[in-house]
Amino acid sequence: MAGASSNFGDFLRRLARNRLAVAGGAVVLFFFVLSAFPNVFSRHEPNRIDVLKILSPPSADHPLGTDELGRDVLARMVYGARISLKVGFVAVGIATAIGLLVGLIAGFYGGWVDAILMRFVDVMLCFPTFFLILAVIAFLEPSIYNIMVVIGLTGWMGVSRLVRAETLSLKERDFVAAARAQGAGDARIIFRHILPNALAPVLVAATLGVAGAILTESALSFLGIGVQPPTPSWGNILTAGKDNIEFAWWLSVYPGLAILFTVLGYNLLGEGIRDAVDPRLRGR
Amino acid sequence: MLRYVIRRLVVIPVMLVGISLLSFLAIHLAPGGPISVAADLNPKATAEYRERMVRYYGLDQPLHVQYGRWLVRMSTLDFGPSFAPDGRQVSDKIKERIPVTLTINVLSMGLIFLVAIPIGIYSAVRKDSWFDRISTVTVFTGFAVPTFWLALLLMILFGVKLGWLPISGLVSLEHDSLSLAGRFWDRARHLLLPVLLAGFGGLAGMSRYMRSNMLEVIRQDYIAAAKAKGLGERQVVLRHATRNALLPVITILGLSVPDLLGGAVIFETIFAIPGMGQLFYQGVMARDVPLVMGILVIGAFLTLIGNLLADVGYALADPRIRTG
């Protein structure tokens, strides 16, 4: 494991050899750029309503057509990319932070701390995650913040198991013993020595997690409790599109494909990273 | 074997207590607690009604007594009457919805198993081949496509354009007047799209897992030994490698229960299937606390049972445990 981070060049070379991962990475990068400079890619405002142009098919002025309020679909897609990616990243950030903390503590201290934390993880894993998310969001309110936080709070268990397993093996290693011999405290050992070496599997899990969160948001949108209009997200554009699926194909095809390609991209990239980090890590 | 299963069984009560504690906390952390929601929803909720609810939930008792009651009620699957306007017992509502959801889940799990295993094996054996790449992209597409979008597209194709399959529902209106075979066929036609969809979404996890297990097994010494003995590749793969790679897959079946249940919310809504997922969604939207808690707890039970079955299956299949 320690070798993976020190040989970053090797890692990149291995990753570049994996064509699917490269393709996935390209898609991910594409949407990143798109969401970083929305105004470059779209001349229109995402929320500008034009009743006279409701559901117009793609044209020179509106390359991806307009939606059920005459708003420019390209603009909404581009700004929606920002929202959808934000949901993915913040949710995963929260999940990863909690997962890391729980996993590190459980793995490092072991004993009853480990037993309690891991039983808690087991219990959490018993509840269907999507049910939990639905329940919490409906009882609070479907704001973008609640959505991100709730997806994060219900998605950390896998990470914590991974990190715990890594920690268990890492803490027996020589460099940990060496650090302790030099008088390093628990916190220093955990964060300076164990954490950096446990990051690789976490990176893989996080990459896949972003994809999952984007999908979850679209599912919530379908149920009417995702990111609320008029704020655009791929999920709610697609949901508006579904009711016009036969008449205004552009309103469902573009967000549908955007979600599909992005999620696919993150998955292929994640798999690629996993293979490139260490062939032994496959499939865990 | 027996020892292993017993060891697994011992964990169950611990998990049950955990589930009960977590759900108990959840009820009491819900904004306003259990009765305020009920009273809010019903403008005619009289003082008497409130009192009845207080007594029902034992809110006038100290916390540990309340928890004790919750434990008893949970173990008898008594979640009280739903807050929905119909006021029916939560357990009755769940009972009439659960068979459909389980049927679809079991069928799609079977489908996943049948399709994902061969894909996993073949793409491991032919690692980095075109088959490997195409199947990788295909299974991930199944995971990545928004379920409700694909569902609608398939409905339009098979239901409206081609007219081969019904759009939604469980049976056709004339179901009762059909022959036995006709009724079976009618049901099968209705279940086809939902099961396919649920299965397509789950292919990725299973086939990738199978693939990586297989890769690991192939690299083991005994496979090399078998090859050295001069056995054909086909034989080595099928006889030796597959059997060993399959074992861990059994456990992942148990773990996929919660995901399938969660997915049920979407496809039951789009396909108008009166199952537990749809019921849960309606409960959540109506802030029907008893119903939501009931389904959460039942869902957790189902996961637990799924895991237990997987463990037992694993034990039965793995000679090391069987004899241990």
Added chain:
Amino acid sequence: MRRCLLHLAVFAAFAAAGSVILAGCAGEKKDGAGKGAAGEAGPPAYGDAIVYGSNGDISGFLTAVTSDSASHDAASYMFNGLVRYDKNLKLEGELAESWEISPDGKKITFHLRKGVAWHDNVPFTSGDVMFTYKKMIDPKTPTPYGESFRQVRRVTDPDPYTVIVEYDKPYAPALESWGMNILPRHLLEKYPDIKQSPLNKSSPVGTGPYRFVEWKPGEKIVFDANPGYFEGKPFISRVVTRVIPDQATLFLELKSGGIDTMTLTPLQYSKQTETGEFRNNFRKYRYLSFVYTYLGFRLDHPFFRDKRVRQAIAHSIDKKELIDGVLFGLGREVTGPYKPGHWVYNPDVRKYPHDPAKAKAFLAEAGWKPGADGTMEKDGRKFAFTVLTNAGNESRSKTAAIIQQQLAAVGIRMEIRTLEWAAFINEFVKKRKFDALILGWSTGPEPDQFDIWSSTKTGPDELNHVGFADAEVDRLLEEGRRTFDMEKRKKAYFRIQEILAEEQPYVFLYAPEALPVFHKRFRGIEPAPAGIGYNFIKWYVPGAEQKYTSFQ
């Protein structure tokens, strides 16, 4: 059936409109596409089934204790009231053959129809009417419709076919209130709370044209024709309502033949049903329903206390754009709480044409000046507020989005917050925690709107949630409900509309049209002021075109 829900509908809309508004009553025009074909078919024939598609399931069968439109629709096949609205929205006898109102307006004598039987063959008598009345005023009955029955002084039944109702004061909505479904005493007597009775939950028994067959929760509700119905056996043998939660699925089911009828959205009506194939298979209808959508202000809010501000907002809103954008032209502007064409509708009230300049002038008069960023300011405070509406109602969220843009043009910043229905009503509307809201009312032919506009009805569970209080309106509301004289009533309601138009407690936005569609094999559908459901038992499918032949 889907006929008028009588006056009860006022509350029903409030409680149930979260999912669907479906309370169409008055018919005006039938779409050209459907014309002609209706008459040329063979003679009426018994048989076939009609399959409805509905977004929501029912919650019970007894309308006294349910308040959602799906349940009320289902009940209308099985139950009858003493009176009902005919096709021209005049009250006629149903279970009552005739009635007399005493000259002082305080006593109504109903003469009941003889030879009517419940579905279990027990005869219907005045005892059932007495029982229904007692249940409606019983505090143990959790009913939202008790109010008009509490106005009653006493009810007597001198013989099995006569019921006499007496009031302390004349009460104009009285007659209509007896359209309430009559309950079977012999089956309900033993249940203190009828809501918990099996009749409400599993085995309803009524006097109506259809008998209950089965209810599979979340899946379907089935009724069969009642051969002994007192107005004759209905032609269509079976009525099925399928529950299909998703709107897109519902429409695909219609096109593939899985359902025969549904309510179209304006978008589906105007854009997705214009193909030749669709015209060959279906007939569309459109008529103005008794529903309107409004933007309501919390009247004690510091911004909206000032009438000029409310009038300024009225001038900034372009109702035409709303109707084009939200309803695709399938609706009418409204200026008050009665739809155009209603007998008390006053066409000559103050209007607020779309005029941003005038709106700014009114705002300036009220002390609001444009700030640096163009937003209006007063005493250092920006004109920014939040409008609430319920999630899951596409028309309302679109309306909110368009109004947001229209108000921005005059320097008013409006945020939109969509809330799930239960939370919306309980946490915000009832607790008066809102600046403004977009909601709808479903009214009916009866013009009494005491519950919505009276200053005595501002409690948390009452319906005057904007807190409107006007002494003259209070007096006129009382006047209107205490006389049977149509001219006097009309005068009172005309004046109320003038005051409401001047005061603008709501900006009254639009009344949408009801847009039902039916498979073309159904004949006998004749749109009238009362909508289309009033003659359901006369609808039929010619023998050769019948689709479902396995049940008769």
